[in-house]
Amino acid sequence: MSRNTSRPLSPHLTVWKWGPHMVTSILHRATGVALSIGGLALLTWWLLALAGSASAYDDFSAAASHPLGILVLVGLSWSFFQHTLSGVRHLIMDSGDGFELKTNKNMAYATWAGSALLTIALWAYILLGRGA
Amino acid sequence: MTGPKQIGAQDRNAVPNGKTALGKVRGLGSARHGGQLWIRERVSSAALLLLGTWFIVSLLLLPDLRQGTVLEWLASPLAFVPMALFVYLNFEHSLEGLKVIVDDYQGDEGGRLTWHLVSLFLHVGAGALALYALVRIVFGAAS
Incomplete structure (x- = not known):
């Protein structure tokens, strides 16, 4: 060919x-x-650590509560929120809606605002509210 | 005019039977399965929208994230079943999404095949490990 x-x-x-x-x-x-x-x-490591010994889970917990680990988790949770909201935007556009220029632009901005707010709310709750 | 390397600018679409690549496929219609990946990607995304929300909310509702607490929660059917679906669909959706990215940015057919294989093996391997861990959690707790 x-x-x-x-x-x-x-x-x-x-x-x-x-x-x-x-x-x-x-x-x-x-x-x-x-x-x-x-x-x-991370999901695979977490599940394997859960299924494994106490020391395996301690290793995971130590990594996850280390400042660098928290930075990675914050990044991944923001990625999850951004990808999810952007995915909803894609599903709306797949239905044929939301192609009007202004609507489309506003939906794009909404995914940024939404993912930033959700990430801040999540980590404020984890680090401050819960006191864990 | 024999091999692809000598094909000039004017007849670069020429194929051995004298037709252009476009002429060869014109009128044949679609293969009728091209939309499947597209649809599967959207079905798994809708499921993950629900399961991802469930996952985060469930973790936040746990009193703490100690091993015993999480294990006890996961061993119940109402947590294990959605968790198994969450893990499976995450790997499926990831495989589908990365396939599209490889197809978009890897022009070389051999390179595409290699990347698809590497991605498939990693997804199946890691996905099997994650499901093994889940099974061990649910049976370990039962005994």
């Missing part, structure tokens, strides 16, 4: 003018990759 290698691939970061919808789109991919690699590795 002959293939024309000079044909372009999917347009990359460099060809688009940066705007809220474009940033949201690329964030959807970036957070998706972060959740795939970091999130699933």
Whole structure:
């Protein structure tokens, strides 16, 4: 099968003018990759530690409550909220809705505001409210 | 005009039977299964919207995150079943999403195949480990 290698691939970061919808789109991919690699590795480690010995779970807990561990968890929880809200935006657009320029832009901004607020609320609750 | 390397700019779409690549496929219709991955990705995303919310809220509602507390919670069917679905669908959705990214940014067919295989093996391997841990948790607690 002959293939024309000079044909372009999917347009990359460099060809688009940066705007809220474009940033949201690329964030959807970036957070998706972060959740795939970091999130699933962590979920698997957590479950294995839970199923394992007390010292295995202590190792996980120590890593998760270390400042660097908390930083990773904050990043992953923000990724989860951003990807989830952006995913809802995608589902709305898949239904054919939300393509009007202003609506589309506002929905993109809403995912940023929502993910930031949810991340702050979650960690305020964990670090301050709960007192754990 | 024999191999792909010598094909010039004017006839770079030429194929051995004299038709262009477009001419060869025109009129054949779709393969009728192209939309499946697209649909599966959205179905798993809708499920994960519910399960992800359940996961975070459940962890926050636990009195603490000590091993014994979490194990006791996970051993109950009302936690184990959604957790098993959450783990399975996370790996499925991740595999589907990364496949789209590889297809978009890896132009080389051999490279695509390699990345798809690496991704598939890692997902199945890690996913099996995670499900093994869950099974061990639920049976360990029962005995």
